[in-house]
Amino acid sequence: MSQSPVLELITAVxxxxxAPKLVAAVRQLANVRSETAIPKLITALGYNNPGAAVxxxxxxxALGSAAVPALLxxxxxxxxxxxxWALRALAGIGDPRSLELLRQTxxxxxxxxxxxxxxxxxxxxxxxxMAAAAIPPAQEKAMQxxxxxxxxxxxxxxxxxxxxxxxxxxxxxxxxxxGSLGIDDRLQEMAANDAELAVRARALLAxxxxxxxxxxx
Amino acid sequence: MVxxxxxxxxxxxxxxxxxxxFAIGEGDPLPDGESLTVEQAIANLHHSDPSLxxxxxxxxGRFRVREEAAxxxxxxxxxxxxxxxxxxxxxxxxxxxxxxxxxxxxxxIPGLIECLQCxxxxxxxAAAQSLGTLGDPAAVPPLMQLLAGGVAEAVxxxxxxxxxxxxxxVLEALGSLGAIVAIPQIQAFxxxxxxxVQYSAARALYQLTGDxxxxxxxxxxxQGSDLQLRRSALMDxxxxxxxxxxxxxxxxxxxxxxxxxxxxxxxxxNLALTDPPNSLTPDTIRVMQYMDNLL
Numbered sequence: 001m002s003q004s005p006v007l008e009l010i011t012a013v014x015x016x017x018x019a020p021k022l023v024a025a026v027r028q029l030a031n032v033r034s035e036t037a038i039p040k041l042i043t044a045l046g047y048n049n050p051g052a053a054v055x056x057x058x059x060x061x062a063l064g065s066a067a068v069p070a071l072l073x074x075x076x077x078x079x080x081x082x083x084x085w086a087l088r089a090l091a092g093i094g095d096p097r098s099l100e101l102l103r104q105t106x107x108x109x110x111x112x113x114x115x116x117x118x119x120x121x122x123x124x125x126x127x128x129x130m131a132a133a134a135i136p137p138a139q140e141k142a143m144q145x146x147x148x149x150x151x152x153x154x155x156x157x158x159x160x161x162x163x164x165x166x167x168x169x170x171x172x173x174x175x176x177x178x179g180s181l182g183i184d185d186r187l188q189e190m191a192a193n194d195a196e197l198a199v200r201a202r203a204l205l206a207x208x209x210x211x212x213x214x215x216x217x
Numbered sequence: 218m219v220x221x222x223x224x225x226x227x228x229x230x231x232x233x234x235x236x237x238x239f240a241i242g243e244g245d246p247l248p249d250g251e252s253l254t255v256e257q258a259i260a261n262l263h264h265s266d267p268s269l270x271x272x273x274x275x276x277x278g279r280f281r282v283r284e285e286a287a288x289x290x291x292x293x294x295x296x297x298x299x300x301x302x303x304x305x306x307x308x309x310x311x312x313x314x315x316x317x318x319x320x321x322x323x324x325x326i327p328g329l330i331e332c333l334q335c336x337x338x339x340x341x342x343a344a345a346q347s348l349g350t351l352g353d354p355a356a357v358p359p360l361m362q363l364l365a366g367g368v369a370e371a372v373x374x375x376x377x378x379x380x381x382x383x384x385x386x387v388l389e390a391l392g393s394l395g396a397i398v399a400i401p402q403i404q405a406f407x408x409x410x411x412x413x414v415q416y417s418a419a420r421a422l423y424q425l426t427g428d429x430x431x432x433x434x435x436x437x438x439x440q441g442s443d444l445q446l447r448r449s450a451l452m453d454x455x456x457x458x459x460x461x462x463x464x465x466x467x468x469x470x471x472x473x474x475x476x477x478x479x480x481x482x483x484x485x486x487n488l489a490l491t492d493p494p495n496s497l498t499p500d501t502i503r504v505m506q507y508m509d510n511l512l
Binding site for chain 1: 473474477481484485488489495497501502505508509512
Protein backbone atom coordinates (compact mmCIF):
# COMPACT_ATOMS: atom_id res chain seq x y z
CA MET A 1 0.00 0.00 0.00
CA SER A 2 3.03 2.25 0.13
CA GLN A 3 3.38 2.13 -3.64
CA SER A 4 3.13 5.33 -5.61
CA PRO A 5 -0.06 5.82 -7.59
CA VAL A 6 1.77 5.10 -10.86
CA LEU A 7 3.14 1.81 -9.55
CA GLU A 8 -0.34 0.84 -8.44
CA LEU A 9 -1.63 1.51 -11.93
CA ILE A 10 1.18 -0.60 -13.38
CA THR A 11 0.23 -3.42 -11.04
CA ALA A 12 -3.38 -3.07 -12.16
CA VAL A 13 -2.29 -3.68 -15.77
CA UNK A 14 -0.41 -6.82 -14.72
CA UNK A 15 -3.33 -8.11 -12.73
CA UNK A 16 -6.09 -7.43 -15.28
CA UNK A 17 -7.81 -10.75 -15.91
CA UNK A 18 -10.11 -9.83 -18.79
CA ALA A 19 -9.81 -7.86 -22.00
CA PRO A 20 -12.07 -4.99 -20.85
CA LYS A 21 -10.22 -4.68 -17.53
CA LEU A 22 -6.91 -4.67 -19.39
CA VAL A 23 -8.06 -1.87 -21.69
CA ALA A 24 -9.31 0.16 -18.74
CA ALA A 25 -6.08 -0.38 -16.80
CA VAL A 26 -3.85 0.62 -19.71
CA ARG A 27 -6.01 3.66 -20.37
CA GLN A 28 -5.67 4.79 -16.76
CA LEU A 29 -1.94 4.25 -16.82
CA ALA A 30 -1.66 6.18 -20.09
CA ASN A 31 -3.69 9.06 -18.69
CA VAL A 32 -1.32 9.84 -15.80
CA ARG A 33 1.32 10.99 -18.32
CA SER A 34 4.15 9.68 -16.16
CA GLU A 35 7.55 8.72 -17.56
CA THR A 36 7.58 5.87 -15.05
CA ALA A 37 4.78 4.32 -17.09
CA ILE A 38 6.76 4.20 -20.35
CA PRO A 39 8.13 0.62 -20.13
CA LYS A 40 4.72 -0.81 -19.23
CA LEU A 41 2.98 1.17 -21.96
CA ILE A 42 5.51 -0.19 -24.47
CA THR A 43 4.88 -3.70 -23.18
CA ALA A 44 1.14 -3.10 -23.67
CA LEU A 45 1.77 -2.59 -27.39
CA GLY A 46 2.52 -6.31 -27.55
CA TYR A 47 -0.54 -7.66 -25.72
CA ASN A 48 -2.42 -8.37 -28.92
CA ASN A 49 -5.30 -6.30 -27.56
CA PRO A 50 -6.15 -3.44 -29.92
CA GLY A 51 -7.97 -1.36 -27.32
CA ALA A 52 -5.01 -1.55 -24.97
CA ALA A 53 -2.59 -0.74 -27.79
CA VAL A 54 -4.61 2.32 -28.82
CA UNK A 55 -4.58 3.64 -25.27
CA UNK A 56 -0.87 2.92 -24.91
CA UNK A 57 -0.01 4.68 -28.19
CA UNK A 58 -1.98 7.75 -27.14
CA UNK A 59 -0.21 7.80 -23.78
CA UNK A 60 3.21 7.43 -25.39
CA UNK A 61 2.51 10.17 -27.95
CA ALA A 62 1.44 12.49 -25.14
CA LEU A 63 4.71 11.79 -23.32
CA GLY A 64 6.60 12.78 -26.46
CA SER A 65 10.37 12.67 -26.75
CA ALA A 66 10.82 11.10 -23.31
CA ALA A 67 9.37 7.87 -24.74
CA VAL A 68 11.52 7.78 -27.86
CA PRO A 69 14.71 6.07 -26.64
CA ALA A 70 12.77 3.22 -25.06
CA LEU A 71 10.55 2.84 -28.13
CA LEU A 72 13.54 2.69 -30.48
CA UNK A 73 15.36 0.30 -28.17
CA UNK A 74 12.45 -2.11 -27.90
CA UNK A 75 11.57 -2.17 -31.57
CA UNK A 76 13.57 -5.31 -32.24
CA UNK A 77 12.63 -8.58 -30.73
CA UNK A 78 8.94 -7.76 -30.55
CA UNK A 79 6.24 -9.30 -32.63
CA UNK A 80 5.24 -7.50 -35.78
CA UNK A 81 2.05 -6.15 -34.32
CA UNK A 82 3.91 -4.50 -31.45
CA UNK A 83 6.44 -3.04 -33.89
CA UNK A 84 3.60 -1.55 -35.92
CA TRP A 85 2.07 0.08 -32.86
CA ALA A 86 5.48 1.38 -31.73
CA LEU A 87 6.00 2.86 -35.17
CA ARG A 88 2.65 4.60 -34.88
CA ALA A 89 3.69 6.06 -31.54
CA LEU A 90 6.96 7.29 -33.04
CA ALA A 91 5.12 8.78 -36.03
CA GLY A 92 2.85 10.65 -33.64
CA ILE A 93 5.71 11.94 -31.49
CA GLY A 94 7.80 13.31 -34.39
CA ASP A 95 11.18 13.12 -32.68
CA PRO A 96 14.03 13.47 -35.23
CA ARG A 97 15.73 10.39 -33.76
CA SER A 98 13.05 8.26 -35.39
CA LEU A 99 13.57 9.82 -38.82
CA GLU A 100 15.57 6.94 -40.31
CA LEU A 101 13.09 4.37 -39.09
CA LEU A 102 10.13 6.35 -40.43
CA ARG A 103 11.87 6.68 -43.79
CA GLN A 104 12.55 2.98 -44.12
CA THR A 105 9.05 2.13 -43.03
CA UNK A 106 7.30 4.58 -45.34
CA UNK A 107 9.30 3.30 -48.29
CA UNK A 108 9.27 -0.41 -47.78
CA UNK A 109 7.18 -1.89 -44.98
CA UNK A 110 4.95 -4.70 -46.23
CA UNK A 111 1.86 -3.50 -44.33
CA UNK A 112 0.13 -0.57 -45.95
CA UNK A 113 -1.36 0.65 -42.67
CA UNK A 114 2.19 1.02 -41.32
CA UNK A 115 3.53 2.72 -44.46
CA UNK A 116 0.60 5.11 -44.20
CA UNK A 117 1.38 6.00 -40.56
CA UNK A 118 5.08 6.46 -41.32
CA UNK A 119 4.36 8.77 -44.26
CA UNK A 120 2.16 10.92 -42.08
CA UNK A 121 4.91 10.91 -39.42
CA UNK A 122 7.52 12.20 -41.87
CA UNK A 123 5.49 15.37 -42.19
CA UNK A 124 5.38 15.77 -38.44
CA UNK A 125 9.08 15.85 -37.43
CA UNK A 126 10.02 18.40 -34.78
CA UNK A 127 12.97 19.87 -36.64
CA UNK A 128 13.84 22.36 -33.93
CA UNK A 129 15.07 19.42 -31.82
CA MET A 130 17.83 18.87 -34.36
CA ALA A 131 21.21 20.63 -34.74
CA ALA A 132 20.72 23.48 -37.21
CA ALA A 133 23.35 22.25 -39.64
CA ALA A 134 21.81 18.79 -39.79
CA ILE A 135 18.34 20.01 -40.68
CA PRO A 136 18.61 20.74 -44.43
CA PRO A 137 20.09 17.34 -45.41
CA ALA A 138 17.66 15.54 -43.11
CA GLN A 139 14.70 17.38 -44.63
CA GLU A 140 15.99 16.48 -48.06
CA LYS A 141 16.05 12.79 -47.08
CA ALA A 142 12.55 12.96 -45.64
CA MET A 143 11.38 14.55 -48.86
CA GLN A 144 12.93 11.79 -50.99
CA UNK A 145 11.15 9.15 -48.90
CA UNK A 146 7.83 10.95 -49.19
CA UNK A 147 8.26 11.33 -52.93
CA UNK A 148 8.70 7.54 -53.10
CA UNK A 149 5.65 7.00 -50.91
CA UNK A 150 3.71 9.30 -53.22
CA UNK A 151 3.88 6.64 -55.94
CA UNK A 152 2.89 3.77 -53.64
CA UNK A 153 0.43 1.35 -55.25
CA UNK A 154 -2.08 1.86 -52.40
CA UNK A 155 -4.18 5.01 -52.54
CA UNK A 156 -4.19 5.50 -48.77
CA UNK A 157 -0.38 5.54 -48.63
CA UNK A 158 -0.30 8.13 -51.41
CA UNK A 159 -2.92 10.13 -49.50
CA UNK A 160 -0.75 9.94 -46.37
CA UNK A 161 2.28 10.94 -48.44
CA UNK A 162 0.42 14.07 -49.54
CA UNK A 163 -0.32 14.91 -45.90
CA UNK A 164 3.34 14.25 -45.07
CA UNK A 165 4.55 16.37 -47.99
CA UNK A 166 2.34 19.23 -46.88
CA UNK A 167 3.74 19.10 -43.34
CA UNK A 168 7.31 18.83 -44.58
CA UNK A 169 6.77 21.54 -47.17
CA UNK A 170 5.57 23.93 -44.49
CA UNK A 171 8.58 23.09 -42.30
CA UNK A 172 11.04 23.53 -45.18
CA UNK A 173 9.60 26.95 -45.91
CA UNK A 174 10.16 27.85 -42.28
CA UNK A 175 13.82 26.89 -42.67
CA UNK A 176 14.00 28.58 -46.07
CA UNK A 177 14.90 25.31 -47.71
CA UNK A 178 14.37 25.93 -51.41
CA GLY A 179 14.00 22.19 -51.97
CA SER A 180 10.35 22.59 -51.00
CA LEU A 181 9.73 23.63 -54.61
CA GLY A 182 10.09 19.95 -55.45
CA ILE A 183 7.20 19.29 -53.08
CA ASP A 184 5.03 21.89 -54.77
CA ASP A 185 5.75 20.35 -58.17
CA ARG A 186 4.91 16.87 -56.99
CA LEU A 187 1.69 17.97 -55.26
CA GLN A 188 0.53 19.76 -58.40
CA GLU A 189 1.33 16.71 -60.47
CA MET A 190 -0.66 14.51 -58.08
CA ALA A 191 -3.56 16.97 -58.03
CA ALA A 192 -3.75 16.63 -61.80
CA ASN A 193 -2.91 13.00 -62.40
CA ASP A 194 -3.36 10.66 -59.45
CA ALA A 195 -5.62 7.71 -60.28
CA GLU A 196 -7.84 8.34 -57.23
CA LEU A 197 -10.09 11.37 -56.96
CA ALA A 198 -9.62 11.54 -53.17
CA VAL A 199 -5.83 11.75 -53.57
CA ARG A 200 -6.13 14.42 -56.25
CA ALA A 201 -8.37 16.48 -53.98
CA ARG A 202 -6.01 16.14 -51.01
CA ALA A 203 -3.04 17.14 -53.16
CA LEU A 204 -4.96 20.19 -54.39
CA LEU A 205 -5.76 21.12 -50.78
CA ALA A 206 -2.10 20.67 -49.75
CA UNK A 207 -0.91 22.85 -52.62
CA UNK A 208 -3.44 25.56 -51.79
CA UNK A 209 -2.54 25.51 -48.11
CA UNK A 210 1.18 25.70 -48.86
CA UNK A 211 0.65 28.44 -51.44
CA UNK A 212 -2.35 30.38 -50.14
CA UNK A 213 -1.79 33.29 -52.50
CA UNK A 214 -1.51 31.08 -55.52
CA UNK A 215 2.00 32.35 -56.36
CA UNK A 216 2.69 29.11 -58.08
CA UNK A 217 -0.36 29.12 -60.30
CA MET B 218 -5.74 9.25 -32.73
CA VAL B 219 -3.98 6.09 -33.81
CA UNK B 220 -6.48 3.38 -33.27
CA UNK B 221 -6.52 0.59 -35.75
CA UNK B 222 -8.63 -2.22 -34.39
CA UNK B 223 -9.89 0.03 -31.66
CA UNK B 224 -12.60 -2.46 -30.92
CA UNK B 225 -12.13 -6.06 -30.09
CA UNK B 226 -14.09 -8.56 -32.09
CA UNK B 227 -16.01 -11.16 -30.09
CA UNK B 228 -13.57 -13.89 -31.09
CA UNK B 229 -10.57 -11.70 -30.40
CA UNK B 230 -10.99 -11.05 -26.71
CA UNK B 231 -7.71 -12.74 -26.05
CA UNK B 232 -6.51 -10.21 -23.50
CA UNK B 233 -2.76 -10.17 -23.27
CA UNK B 234 -0.46 -12.88 -24.41
CA UNK B 235 -3.06 -14.82 -26.31
CA UNK B 236 -0.41 -15.60 -28.87
CA UNK B 237 -2.61 -15.33 -31.91
CA UNK B 238 -1.39 -13.31 -34.85
CA PHE B 239 -2.04 -9.63 -34.64
CA ALA B 240 -3.93 -8.16 -37.54
CA ILE B 241 -2.29 -4.95 -38.63
CA GLY B 242 -5.11 -3.59 -40.65
CA GLU B 243 -7.46 -4.22 -43.48
CA GLY B 244 -5.84 -4.04 -46.84
CA ASP B 245 -2.52 -5.48 -45.83
CA PRO B 246 -1.22 -8.20 -48.07
CA LEU B 247 -3.14 -11.42 -48.20
CA PRO B 248 -1.56 -14.79 -48.62
CA ASP B 249 -2.06 -14.98 -52.31
CA GLY B 250 -1.94 -18.64 -53.29
CA GLU B 251 -0.18 -19.41 -56.50
CA SER B 252 0.39 -16.65 -58.97
CA LEU B 253 -1.05 -16.93 -62.46
CA THR B 254 -0.69 -15.06 -65.68
CA VAL B 255 -3.79 -13.73 -67.43
CA GLU B 256 -3.34 -16.32 -70.18
CA GLN B 257 -3.03 -19.19 -67.71
CA ALA B 258 -6.06 -18.04 -65.74
CA ILE B 259 -8.21 -17.83 -68.87
CA ALA B 260 -6.99 -21.23 -70.03
CA ASN B 261 -7.67 -22.71 -66.59
CA LEU B 262 -11.34 -21.73 -66.87
CA HIS B 263 -11.64 -24.74 -69.19
CA HIS B 264 -9.38 -27.07 -67.21
CA SER B 265 -10.70 -30.51 -66.32
CA ASP B 266 -9.79 -29.91 -62.65
CA PRO B 267 -12.67 -27.91 -61.08
CA SER B 268 -10.40 -26.55 -58.35
CA LEU B 269 -8.29 -24.84 -61.01
CA UNK B 270 -11.42 -23.42 -62.65
CA UNK B 271 -12.54 -22.19 -59.22
CA UNK B 272 -9.25 -20.45 -58.49
CA UNK B 273 -9.02 -18.98 -62.00
CA UNK B 274 -12.48 -17.39 -61.63
CA UNK B 275 -11.52 -15.80 -58.34
CA UNK B 276 -8.20 -14.62 -59.78
CA UNK B 277 -9.73 -13.03 -62.88
CA GLY B 278 -12.21 -11.14 -60.70
CA ARG B 279 -9.56 -10.13 -58.20
CA PHE B 280 -7.42 -8.57 -60.93
CA ARG B 281 -10.41 -7.34 -62.91
CA VAL B 282 -9.28 -8.91 -66.15
CA ARG B 283 -11.57 -7.45 -68.80
CA GLU B 284 -10.39 -9.47 -71.77
CA GLU B 285 -13.09 -10.91 -73.98
CA ALA B 286 -11.92 -14.50 -73.46
CA ALA B 287 -12.03 -14.05 -69.69
CA UNK B 288 -15.58 -12.73 -69.70
CA UNK B 289 -16.88 -15.41 -72.06
CA UNK B 290 -15.04 -18.08 -70.07
CA UNK B 291 -16.55 -16.85 -66.80
CA UNK B 292 -20.06 -16.80 -68.25
CA UNK B 293 -19.46 -20.36 -69.48
CA UNK B 294 -19.09 -21.49 -65.86
CA UNK B 295 -22.83 -21.04 -65.30
CA UNK B 296 -23.70 -23.58 -67.99
CA UNK B 297 -20.75 -25.86 -67.38
CA UNK B 298 -21.64 -26.57 -63.76
CA UNK B 299 -24.92 -28.39 -64.27
CA UNK B 300 -24.98 -30.32 -61.01
CA UNK B 301 -24.50 -29.13 -57.44
CA UNK B 302 -21.86 -30.75 -55.27
CA UNK B 303 -22.77 -33.09 -52.41
CA UNK B 304 -23.66 -30.14 -50.17
CA UNK B 305 -26.03 -28.64 -52.75
CA UNK B 306 -23.60 -25.89 -53.69
CA UNK B 307 -22.57 -24.61 -57.11
CA UNK B 308 -19.12 -23.28 -56.19
CA UNK B 309 -18.02 -22.47 -59.74
CA UNK B 310 -21.18 -20.47 -60.37
CA UNK B 311 -20.64 -18.57 -57.11
CA UNK B 312 -17.13 -17.54 -58.06
CA UNK B 313 -18.03 -16.73 -61.64
CA UNK B 314 -20.97 -14.58 -60.52
CA UNK B 315 -18.74 -12.65 -58.12
CA UNK B 316 -15.97 -12.22 -60.69
CA UNK B 317 -18.35 -10.98 -63.39
CA UNK B 318 -19.51 -8.16 -61.13
CA UNK B 319 -15.90 -7.13 -60.65
CA UNK B 320 -14.87 -7.21 -64.31
CA UNK B 321 -18.02 -5.25 -65.12
CA UNK B 322 -19.12 -6.42 -68.55
CA UNK B 323 -22.78 -6.16 -69.56
CA UNK B 324 -22.66 -9.45 -71.44
CA UNK B 325 -22.83 -11.14 -68.04
CA ILE B 326 -26.27 -9.75 -67.25
CA PRO B 327 -28.55 -12.44 -68.77
CA GLY B 328 -26.57 -15.22 -67.10
CA LEU B 329 -26.55 -13.39 -63.78
CA ILE B 330 -30.32 -12.87 -63.96
CA GLU B 331 -30.72 -16.62 -64.48
CA CYS B 332 -28.51 -17.18 -61.45
CA LEU B 333 -31.14 -15.39 -59.32
CA GLN B 334 -33.19 -18.60 -59.72
CA CYS B 335 -30.35 -20.97 -58.79
CA UNK B 336 -31.08 -23.37 -55.96
CA UNK B 337 -27.81 -22.29 -54.24
CA UNK B 338 -28.45 -19.29 -51.97
CA UNK B 339 -24.88 -18.06 -52.35
CA UNK B 340 -25.12 -18.05 -56.14
CA UNK B 341 -28.25 -15.90 -55.84
CA UNK B 342 -26.46 -13.60 -53.40
CA ALA B 343 -23.39 -13.19 -55.62
CA ALA B 344 -25.59 -12.59 -58.67
CA ALA B 345 -27.64 -9.92 -56.86
CA GLN B 346 -24.46 -8.13 -55.77
CA SER B 347 -22.97 -8.23 -59.23
CA LEU B 348 -26.18 -7.08 -60.90
CA GLY B 349 -26.21 -4.09 -58.55
CA THR B 350 -22.66 -3.26 -59.62
CA LEU B 351 -23.32 -3.68 -63.33
CA GLY B 352 -26.10 -1.10 -63.24
CA ASP B 353 -28.56 -2.43 -65.83
CA PRO B 354 -32.18 -1.67 -64.88
CA ALA B 355 -33.23 -4.86 -66.68
CA ALA B 356 -32.25 -6.62 -63.46
CA VAL B 357 -34.85 -4.74 -61.40
CA PRO B 358 -37.94 -6.94 -62.00
CA PRO B 359 -36.14 -10.26 -61.38
CA LEU B 360 -34.52 -8.83 -58.24
CA MET B 361 -37.90 -7.61 -56.99
CA GLN B 362 -39.27 -11.12 -57.43
CA LEU B 363 -36.90 -12.28 -54.69
CA LEU B 364 -38.68 -9.90 -52.28
CA ALA B 365 -42.03 -11.56 -53.03
CA GLY B 366 -44.02 -12.29 -49.91
CA GLY B 367 -42.37 -9.39 -48.11
CA VAL B 368 -41.08 -9.55 -44.58
CA ALA B 369 -43.58 -12.27 -43.61
CA GLU B 370 -41.80 -14.75 -45.85
CA ALA B 371 -38.30 -13.41 -45.28
CA VAL B 372 -37.54 -16.01 -42.65
CA UNK B 373 -34.57 -18.18 -41.85
CA UNK B 374 -34.23 -21.48 -43.68
CA UNK B 375 -34.32 -24.27 -41.10
CA UNK B 376 -30.87 -25.69 -40.52
CA UNK B 377 -29.13 -22.99 -42.56
CA UNK B 378 -27.31 -19.87 -41.43
CA UNK B 379 -29.24 -17.68 -43.86
CA UNK B 380 -32.69 -16.39 -44.75
CA UNK B 381 -34.78 -17.66 -47.66
CA UNK B 382 -33.32 -15.09 -50.01
CA UNK B 383 -30.19 -12.90 -49.93
CA UNK B 384 -32.34 -9.94 -48.91
CA UNK B 385 -29.49 -7.61 -47.96
CA UNK B 386 -27.82 -8.05 -51.35
CA VAL B 387 -31.13 -7.71 -53.22
CA LEU B 388 -32.12 -4.52 -51.38
CA GLU B 389 -28.71 -2.97 -51.91
CA ALA B 390 -28.75 -3.86 -55.60
CA LEU B 391 -32.18 -2.27 -56.03
CA GLY B 392 -30.86 0.89 -54.40
CA SER B 393 -27.80 0.97 -56.67
CA LEU B 394 -29.99 0.39 -59.72
CA GLY B 395 -32.21 3.37 -58.90
CA ALA B 396 -35.29 1.17 -58.62
CA ILE B 397 -37.82 3.82 -57.61
CA VAL B 398 -40.59 1.35 -58.44
CA ALA B 399 -39.39 -0.88 -55.60
CA ILE B 400 -39.57 1.75 -52.83
CA PRO B 401 -42.76 0.45 -51.16
CA GLN B 402 -41.47 -3.12 -51.07
CA ILE B 403 -38.09 -2.00 -49.75
CA GLN B 404 -39.69 0.15 -47.05
CA ALA B 405 -41.34 -2.92 -45.58
CA PHE B 406 -37.88 -4.38 -44.93
CA UNK B 407 -37.01 -1.53 -42.55
CA UNK B 408 -39.03 -3.61 -40.07
CA UNK B 409 -37.25 -6.90 -40.74
CA UNK B 410 -36.07 -8.56 -37.50
CA UNK B 411 -32.49 -8.94 -38.79
CA UNK B 412 -30.58 -5.69 -38.28
CA UNK B 413 -28.35 -6.21 -41.32
CA VAL B 414 -31.46 -6.40 -43.53
CA GLN B 415 -32.92 -3.23 -42.00
CA TYR B 416 -29.69 -1.37 -42.73
CA SER B 417 -29.60 -2.61 -46.31
CA ALA B 418 -33.14 -1.30 -46.74
CA ALA B 419 -32.11 2.06 -45.25
CA ARG B 420 -29.09 2.21 -47.55
CA ALA B 421 -31.24 1.55 -50.61
CA LEU B 422 -33.93 4.01 -49.54
CA TYR B 423 -31.38 6.75 -49.00
CA GLN B 424 -30.08 6.19 -52.51
CA LEU B 425 -33.59 6.17 -53.94
CA THR B 426 -34.99 9.15 -52.02
CA GLY B 427 -32.05 11.19 -50.69
CA ASP B 428 -34.02 11.43 -47.42
CA UNK B 429 -31.65 11.92 -44.47
CA UNK B 430 -34.00 9.86 -42.28
CA UNK B 431 -32.51 6.75 -43.89
CA UNK B 432 -28.91 7.95 -43.74
CA UNK B 433 -29.35 8.73 -40.06
CA UNK B 434 -30.51 5.18 -39.45
CA UNK B 435 -27.11 4.00 -40.71
CA UNK B 436 -25.39 6.50 -38.42
CA UNK B 437 -27.31 4.81 -35.62
CA UNK B 438 -25.64 1.53 -36.56
CA UNK B 439 -22.23 3.17 -36.07
CA GLN B 440 -23.15 3.83 -32.47
CA GLY B 441 -24.33 0.28 -31.81
CA SER B 442 -22.49 -2.41 -29.90
CA ASP B 443 -22.07 -4.88 -32.76
CA LEU B 444 -18.70 -4.54 -34.51
CA GLN B 445 -19.82 -6.38 -37.65
CA LEU B 446 -22.80 -4.03 -38.02
CA ARG B 447 -20.57 -1.01 -37.47
CA ARG B 448 -18.25 -2.29 -40.17
CA SER B 449 -21.05 -2.87 -42.65
CA ALA B 450 -22.58 0.53 -41.85
CA LEU B 451 -19.19 2.08 -42.64
CA MET B 452 -19.23 0.44 -46.04
CA ASP B 453 -22.86 1.46 -46.60
CA UNK B 454 -22.24 5.09 -45.70
CA UNK B 455 -19.18 5.20 -47.93
CA UNK B 456 -21.16 3.68 -50.78
CA UNK B 457 -24.00 6.20 -50.51
CA UNK B 458 -21.70 9.15 -49.79
CA UNK B 459 -23.77 10.43 -46.86
CA UNK B 460 -22.00 13.62 -45.85
CA UNK B 461 -23.72 14.03 -42.47
CA UNK B 462 -22.09 10.78 -41.35
CA UNK B 463 -18.49 11.97 -41.64
CA UNK B 464 -17.98 12.84 -37.99
CA UNK B 465 -19.74 9.73 -36.71
CA UNK B 466 -17.56 7.63 -39.01
CA UNK B 467 -14.40 9.21 -37.66
CA UNK B 468 -15.49 8.40 -34.11
CA UNK B 469 -16.96 4.92 -34.38
CA UNK B 470 -15.04 2.01 -32.90
CA UNK B 471 -13.68 0.20 -35.92
CA UNK B 472 -10.46 -0.12 -37.88
CA UNK B 473 -9.06 3.14 -39.22
CA UNK B 474 -8.59 1.45 -42.57
CA UNK B 475 -12.33 0.91 -42.90
CA UNK B 476 -13.12 4.40 -41.70
CA UNK B 477 -10.74 5.82 -44.29
CA UNK B 478 -12.42 3.84 -47.05
CA UNK B 479 -15.84 5.07 -45.92
CA UNK B 480 -14.69 8.69 -45.76
CA UNK B 481 -13.06 8.35 -49.16
CA UNK B 482 -16.43 7.28 -50.55
CA UNK B 483 -18.11 10.29 -48.96
CA UNK B 484 -15.39 12.65 -50.14
CA UNK B 485 -15.52 11.44 -53.74
CA UNK B 486 -19.31 11.42 -53.85
CA ASN B 487 -19.44 15.01 -52.64
CA LEU B 488 -16.57 16.22 -54.81
CA ALA B 489 -18.62 15.15 -57.81
CA LEU B 490 -21.54 17.29 -56.58
CA THR B 491 -19.54 20.53 -56.33
CA ASP B 492 -19.76 23.22 -58.95
CA PRO B 493 -17.47 23.08 -60.82
CA PRO B 494 -16.98 19.37 -60.11
CA ASN B 495 -14.08 18.30 -57.89
CA SER B 496 -13.54 21.71 -56.30
CA LEU B 497 -12.69 22.17 -52.65
CA THR B 498 -15.52 23.33 -50.43
CA PRO B 499 -15.80 23.65 -46.65
CA ASP B 500 -17.59 20.27 -46.64
CA THR B 501 -15.05 18.39 -48.72
CA ILE B 502 -12.17 19.95 -46.76
CA ARG B 503 -13.81 18.88 -43.50
CA VAL B 504 -14.03 15.26 -44.70
CA MET B 505 -10.33 15.37 -45.58
CA GLN B 506 -9.50 16.67 -42.10
CA TYR B 507 -11.24 13.65 -40.60
CA MET B 508 -9.25 11.42 -42.94
CA ASP B 509 -5.95 13.10 -42.03
CA ASN B 510 -6.59 12.35 -38.36
CA LEU B 511 -7.06 8.65 -39.06
CA LEU B 512 -3.75 8.08 -40.86
